[in-house]
Amino acid sequence: MRKSLPLILAWLFLAVFNTVPGLAQVLAIARPDNLPEALKNHSLVKRIAAADQNVTGTITSKTTGEPLPGVTIVLKGTTNGTTTGLDGKFSLSVPSANANGTLVISFIGYLTKEVPVPASGNIAVALEDDSKTLGEVVVVGYGTQKKSDITGAVASISKDRLEMLPNVNVAQAIQGAVPGVMIQTGSAGAAPSQALMIRGRNSIKASNDPLIVVDGIPYSGQISDINPNDIKSIEILKDASSAAIYGSRGANGVILITSKEGVEGKATISYDGKYSIQEVSNMPDLMTGPEFYQFKLQREPNNITQTEKEVYESGEWTDWADLATRTGSSQQHNLSVSGGTASVKYYVAGGLLDVKGVQVNDNYKRLTSRVNLDIKINKWLKLGTRTNLSYEDKSGQAPSTGVHRMNPLTRPFDENGNQKIYPWPEDIYFENPLENLLFEDKDKSYQVVTNNYAIVEVPFVPGLSYRANSGIRMRAEDNAYYAGRNTGTGFEVGGQSSTNRAESKNIIFENIFSYTRDFGKHNIFATGLYSFEENESGSNRLNARGFPHDFLSWYAATQAKIITPSYTYDKTSLISQMLRLNYSYDSRYLITLTGRRDGFSGFGSERKWGVFPSVALGWNIANEKFFPWKDKMNELKLRTSIGLNGNQAVGAYETISKLGSYDIIANKATLPGYVPIALGQNNLGWESSRTMNIGLDWGFNRVFGDINLYKTNTTDLLLNRTISPVHGITAITQNIGETENRGVEVSVTTTNIDASRFKWTTSGNFSYNQNRILSLYGTLDENGNEINDVANAWFIGQPIRINYNYVMAGVWQLNEAEQAKQWKSQPGFVKFKDVNGDGLLSATEDREIIGQQDPKALWGLTNSFSYGNFKLTVFVHGVHGVTKANELMVDDVYETVRRNTIKKNWWTSENPTNDFYMNHKNANILGGDESSNFYYENASFVRLKDVSLSYDLPPGLLGKAHIDRLRVYVTGRNLYTITDWRGMDPEINDQRGTPMQKEYVLGLTLGF
Structure with a gap:
């Protein structure tokens, strides 16, 4: 039993x-x-x-x-x-x-x-490490290629720069990471204003912005709408061969952004969150109240007002910059789910960004959602979508730039704590620079972008496929502000408002045929394109003032005394055809032939169509049998390309004649009339850029990199030429002039130490760029030399953006009293350089070029250290060869001292410096005529841009919680800057605007 x-x-x-x-x-x-x-x-x-x-x-x-x-x-x-x-x-x-x-x-x-x-x-x-990375697939536009087969200049952004840094927009991730790409920061703040420029400036008046392509579709929206956390990869096409496939829009380079997609396997949930504290990086060293009082007492002792005396004697002077700033903060939250089967793959994500900037009331909020779906219907048909929704809210206005100039001996608030309309009663020219905080302000936008595709693998022709792309982008903007009677702006006119409703729409449909086959050692990759694109935008603006009350703000505009409506509307169409052939023999000899033809509705009737060809050659020397260092070099490839691109810079209706309203009063009656304001031009078209590029890709076991040399000549520049006023018009826009742009780019990545527990890698890039004007209007002087455009500071043989002014030669010293007297000046006053030595200052003879406004050299250096589960990344960025006018150094040009200024090394008899003239109301004037209303300084800098330390928790601590990955990290941004610039920050353009901020970030990444 x-x-x-x-x-x-x-x-x-x-x-x-x-x-x-x-x-x-x-x-x-x-x-x-x-x-x-x-x-x-x-x-x-x-x-x-x-x-x-x-x-x-x-x-x-x-x-x-x-x-x-x-x-x-x-x-x-x-x-x-x-x-x-x-x-x-x-x-x-x-x-x-x-x-x-x-x-x-x-x-x-x-x-x-x-x-x-x-x-x-x-x-x-x-x-095994794929040390060559030659098998890596890179997006090249209308398709992908193995890195080993690329013949053009294509650069990529590392994954860490997209994921581990507190990037508000894509431009911040790109800055300093790719050679030849410059980020121009117009202003800092919660939503920084940044523009991208690839390989310098080609155009004088037209846009130098690159074309942005998202998931294969040209993107006409704002780059800030794209959540960096949703991006899988960023490639930048820099040479003519790479960008020629985009024809009349590729002259300034192309940025290809590919969003994340689902992968075959179980569902994966990922969360990434960041919280940061922001502080002002550098505040100008403005005068305090007592310092300003002494400064004014020395210059204009009889013009000190009663308010200034009272504030000075009370010791309660105003630090206006301190009132306008705060400790900022930012939080980002991104959640995604991805996965799929052999038939269906998905990536669904949502993101929140909420920034409270370092200036009071400078706020920015962005909500995004993304659905990327790929469905394999059968062996020959595949469908997919890339759909993104975004919402932006920039409502609220920060204090005006006047906070950095406001007299500190004034009072911002009354005895009840309310803002005073005029902080300086004796001088009501100055409104309260904090008044913007009282404005009712709305600045919101909504956008939907959906790119959808269908891929047909032609069954009876192996290697042949057809792809249909359809892209729709719709954006709506809702902007309004109201200045009430409690502000200087509204008090003077009885309330003032402005509302604007704008909509834009972009529709694209592309037909793409691709053919890929291997015939023994021969590989062919051919692409054909036919596409149609339509852009439409319009806005309705209403300005009003003289409201009966402030209760309804802009909603009471119909009751205002003065109402000024305005409307805008634009619509353009683009039809394109493109053929590209990539041929490879035995992975040794490579050739790329491209031709694109564009027809644009905005061009003149005689130049509606343009053809943009290119050719590129590549030689993988390391794959040759005779190559002697196969055991030492993983890669050695020589590339060269030449091609033509266009800059589609003509407006929607710029080529047609236009009339403007011109009312006439006759017999006390207003009669409507019209006058010509623009002449039609049938031959107005795109600017053309012809680029030649020579490149070398090389790699050892632990060291690899590339070098590119390029030269671009841009012709048919869009410039305004002066004509006889007989037609009632004094200038017309024509395709004239030529510029040259040349440079060198180098990037190197090394694995310095690769031990069992410790690894150290370095990635660096450097670029040097020089542009110059070769021709303008073709008008010659009596010596046969082409005439410069002095009014616009455009000079033959010089860079496009330069500083042109009198050169400050220092300060008249005590031993130069007699010489200064000849200039109706005295020791301690400003001294200008007399270029032609005639003893007179002439605007045509004595002004000189004082440096250029675009940098000559850019570089970035990233060092990454990992030990066990710890990783430290240090990124340094440098900008050199740029000179800008420092508006903060400019002295007050008024007879009386009314504005604050930064502390200066003033000239005195005991301090006979050449750094700055004496504290006198006329010290900035020479010869009783010319004033030093400018101060140019070297704006080069080296900045410790990012430092990030991360730690991946050991799996033993995560297993019980069923967590696959948990990473915590801290990041510092804009930590330290080395520069001779004495303004707010050498990187930003507006020196009296929002200051640059330091950021300290705590981040968390989770994977389930």
């Missing part, structure tokens, strides 16, 4: 649970070999024996031996897959039907490896 008891209990167990669904899978770990013979043939036991096998393992780096987190393991031919944790370990259930199958193991930066499903249930795999 005792011997049969286990058998009876087993039968009872099987009888009870035999019908429980999935029990065999739960008991798959049981082995029937040791069961009694009576149980071996039971149906449940057979199901257990045939159940899934649990395969476990560890994936490591063959070079370092370190475990690799995030490695993808997929059972070949199925959708069954998983990823490794932080310890490099994984667990995967393999059905018995696939017991003899293959596991595909892949990870970015490593060679993909296939291994059989182990009979033992456990494996250990070491992946």
Whole structure:
């Protein structure tokens, strides 16, 4: 009885649970070999024996031996897959039907490896570094290519710069990371104003902005609408061959942005959150109240007002800059879910960005959502969408720039704590610079961007596919502000408002044919395009003043005394055809031929169409049999290209004649009339840029990089030429003039130390650019030299943007009294350079070029250190060869001292400096005529841009919580700057606007 008891209990167990669904899978770990013979043939036991096998393992780096987190393991031919944790370990259930199958193991930066499903249930795999990265696939526009087959100048942004830094927009991630790409910061703040420029300035008056392409569709929206956390990769096309596929819009380079997409495998939930504290990076050293009082007492002792005396004597002077600033903060939250099967892949994400800037009331909020879906209907048809919704709110106005100039001996608030309309009663020219805080202000925008595609793999022609792209972008803006009677702006006119409603729409449809085939050693990749694009925008603006009350703000505009409506509308169309052929022989000899034809509605009737060809050649020298250093060099490729691109800079209706209203009063009656304001031009078209590029890609085991030399000549510049006023018009826009732009770009990445626990890598880039004007209007002087445009400071042979003014030669010293007297001046007053030596100052003879406004050299240097689960990244950015006017150094030009200024090293008889003239109301004037209302300084700088320290928690601490990844990190941004610039910040243009901020960030990344 005792011997049969286990058998009876087993039968009872099987009888009870035999019908429980999935029990065999739960008991798959049981082995029937040791069961009694009576149980071996039971149906449940057979199901257990045939159940899934649990395969476990560890994936490591063959070079370092370190475990690799995030490695993808997929059972070949199925959708069954998983990823490794932080310890490099994984667990995967393999059905018995696939017991003899293959596991595909892949990870970015490593060679993909296939291994059989182990009979033992456990494996250990070491992946090899893909040190060449030649198999890496790079987006090149209307398709992708292996990096080894690229013949043009294409650069990529690292993943860490997109994910680990507190980037408000994409431009911040790009800055300093790619050679030849300059970010121009117009203003700092919660939503910084930044513009991108690739390889310097080609155009004089037209836009130099690059074309932005998102998920294959040209993007006409604002780059700030794109959530950096949703971006998978950024490629930048810099040479003519790479950008020629975009024809009349590719002259200034192309930025290709690809959003994240789902991958085959289980659903993955990711969260990334950041919180930051912001502080003013550098505030101008303005005079305090007592310092300003002494400054004014020395210059104009009889013009000190009663208010200034009272404030000075009370000791309660006003620090206006302090009132206008605060400790800012920012928070970002991004949540995404991705995954898929062999048929359906998805990526769904949402993001929140909420910034409270360092200036009071400078706020920015952005909400984004993204749905990326790829559906494989059958073997020959695939559908997908890339849809993004965004909402922006920049409501509220920060204090005006007057806070940095306001007299500190004035009072901002009355005895009740309310803002005073005029802080200086004796001088009501100055309104309260804090008045913007009292404005009712609304600045919101809504946008939807949906790019959809269908791919047909033509069944009867191997390698031939057709892709239909459709893109729709719609944006609505709602802006309004109201200045009430409690502000200087509203008090003077009885309330003032402005409202603006604007809408823009962009529609694109593209037909793309691609053909890819290998014929032995021959590889062909051909692309054909036919596309149509339409852009439409309009706005309705209403300005009003003289309101009966402030209660309804702008909603009471119909009751205002003065109402001024205005309307705008534009609509353009673009039709394009493109052919591109990529040919490779034995991965050694490469050629790319491209031709694009564009027809743009904005061009003149005689130049509606333009053709933009290019050719590029590549030679993978390292793949040659005779190459002697195959064991030392992984890569050596020579590239060259030449081609033509366009700058589609003509407005919608710029080529047609226009009339403007000109009312006439006759017999006390107003009669409507019209006058010509523009002459039509049938031959007005695009600016054309012809670029030649020579590049070399090279790589050793631990060191790789590239170098590019380029030269661009831009012709048919859009410039305004002066004409006879006989037609009632004094100037017309024509395609005339030429510029030249040349430079060099270098990038290097090294693995300095690659030990078992410690790794140190360095990535650096450097670029030098020089542009100059070759021709303007073609008008020659009596000596046969082309005449310069002095009024616009455009000079033949000089850079496009230069400073042109009198040169300050210092200060007249005590031993120069007699010489100064000849100039109707005296020691301590400003001294200008007499260029022609005639003893007179002439606007045409004595002004000189004082540096250029665009930098000559840019560089970035990133050092990354990792030890165990810790990683430290340090990024330094440098800008050199730029000179700007420092408006904060300009002295008050009024006879009486009315505005504050920064502290200066004033000239005195005891301090005979040449740094700055004496504190006197006329000291900035020479010869009783010319004043030093300018002060040019070197705006070059070296900035410790980003420092980031991260830590990945060990998997042992995460397993119980079912968390695959948990990373915490801290980041500092704009920590330290080395510069000779004495203004607010050398990077920003507006020196009296929002100051640059330092940021201290705490971040968290979770993966489930």
